[in-house]
Amino acid sequence: MMTPVASQFPVCRPRRLRQSPALRALVRETRLSPEQLVLPLFSRPGKKLRHPVASMPGVFQLSPDEIVKEATTAFTAGVPAVLIFGIPETKDARASGAYAAKGIVQQTVRLLKKELPDLLVITDVCLCEYMSHGHCGIVEQHGHSARIANDPSLKLLARTAASHAEAGADIIAPSDMMDGRVRAIRSALDAGGFLETPILSYAAKFASGYYGPFRDAAESAPKFGDRRSYQMDAANPREALREVAQDIAEGADMVMVKPALAYLDILWQVKQQFGLPTAAYAVSGEYSMVKAAAANGWIDEKAVTLENLLALRRAGADILITYAAVDAARWLKGG
Ligand code: PBG
Ligand code: ZN
Numbered sequence: 056m057m058t059p060v061a062s063q064f065p066v067c068r069p070r071r072l073r074q075s076p077a078l079r080a081l082v083r084e085t086r087l088s089p090e091q092l093v094l095p096l097f098s099r100p101g102k103k104l105r106h107p108v109a110s111m112p113g114v115f116q117l118s119p120d121e122i123v124k125e126a127t128t129a130f131t132a133g134v135p136a137v138l139i140f141g142i143p144e145t146k147d148a149r150a151s152g153a154y155a156a157k158g159i160v161q162q163t164v165r166l167l168k169k170e171l172p173d174l175l176v177i178t179d180v181c182l183c184e185y186m187s188h189g190h191c192g193i194v195e196q197h198g199h200s201a202r203i204a205n206d207p208s209l210k211l212l213a214r215t216a217a218s219h220a221e222a223g224a225d226i227i228a229p230s231d232m233m234d235g236r237v238r239a240i241r242s243a244l245d246a247g248g249f250l251e252t253p254i255l256s257y258a259a260k261f262a263s264g265y266y267g268p269f270r271d272a273a274e275s276a277p278k279f280g281d282r283r284s285y286q287m288d289a290a291n292p293r294e295a296l297r298e299v300a301q302d303i304a305e306g307a308d309m310v311m312v313k314p315a316l317a318y319l320d321i322l323w324q325v326k327q328q329f330g331l332p333t334a335a336y337a338v339s340g341e342y343s344m345v346k347a348a349a350a351n352g353w354i355d356e357k358a359v360t361l362e363n364l365l366a367l368r369r370a371g372a373d374i375l376i377t378y379a380a381v382d383a384a385r386w387l388k389g390g
Pocket of ligand 2: 181182183184190191230231
């Protein structure tokens with residue numbers, strides 16, 4: 056028998072804890088599990104409609120009946136929540152479709168809560184999908200320039216949120232980035248008797264090139280200009296903390312950082328500083344980049360997807376919103 060050689064570096068042997076899967080799992084600092092995942096879904100009027108989104112392989116615009124099927128698949132895979140976006144039949148300059156009692160989101164939510172009562176239904180509250188011009192608020196002409204009018208937009212956002220709650224939404228998620236919208240929405244929810252409906256605020260939402268594929272999916276690209284007068288400048292971490300503080304003061308129950316992977320510093324600071332349930336939205340461009348590289352055989356889709364989600368957990372995210380939620384849930388369960 057060989058006598059083991061005494062270690063020259065007795066205190067420096069981190070590999071001791073990496074010897075087996077069980078040991079690695081025992082000392083793992085961060086955990087990723089299906090119950091943290093939220094799947095975004097795009098609903099559009101019709102029946103048996105599954106319209107592929109070209110820039111997002113595996114993502115479809117779905118009619119409400121197909122949304123129920125997709126949500127059932129997700130729920131069965133262990134994903135507890137969906138985030139609903141609507142693509143209305145018609146758009147106008149008042150975003151009427153956003154707060155119509157029988158609007159696409161309202162219909163979809165009613166059907167989902169009837170068919171899958173235990174699934175958490177989160178609704179995205181914004182106006183861009185419903186506006187003919189594609190902006191997240193009301194457009195006002197000032198001479199030759201157009202502005203997004205803040206306060207008049209709040210009324211429409213509040214009405215939209217109340218109509219989602221009326222339809223049965225479990226959580227209201229405003230993504231418009233108008234100032235004061237969390238307060239306006241909280242008041243409208245309370246006035247409507249929805250005191251127990253929580254608000255997940257897109258609190259630090261940056262103007263981002265990563266939203267490109269989403270605008271195809273939701274048919275919500277602005278027809279002129281861009282969103283930089285309301286979404287945040289990517290260079291401003293301190294301003295992000297002020298935005299989050301403001302939304303919490305106005306009544307946000309949970310806060311979101313968006314996009315996710317390029318904003319891990321923001322996510323970390325938001326969680327450290329406020330400690331609220333914090334969501335990270337791995338947006339369309341983040342998803343499509345992984346899909347494109349995987350389709351070319353350049354990366355391992357499963358490994359990279361799970362590694363990216365783990366990074367969000369490490370940075371402090373409690374809630375992970377991702378188009379890859381169903382695959383991720385299956386992979387995490389060993390599928
Ligand atoms: C609209 C909205 C956008 C996203 C969520 N809500 C697009 C935008 O602001 O232009 C982006 C989501 C994604 O890219 O996956 N308010
Ligand atoms: Zn919008």
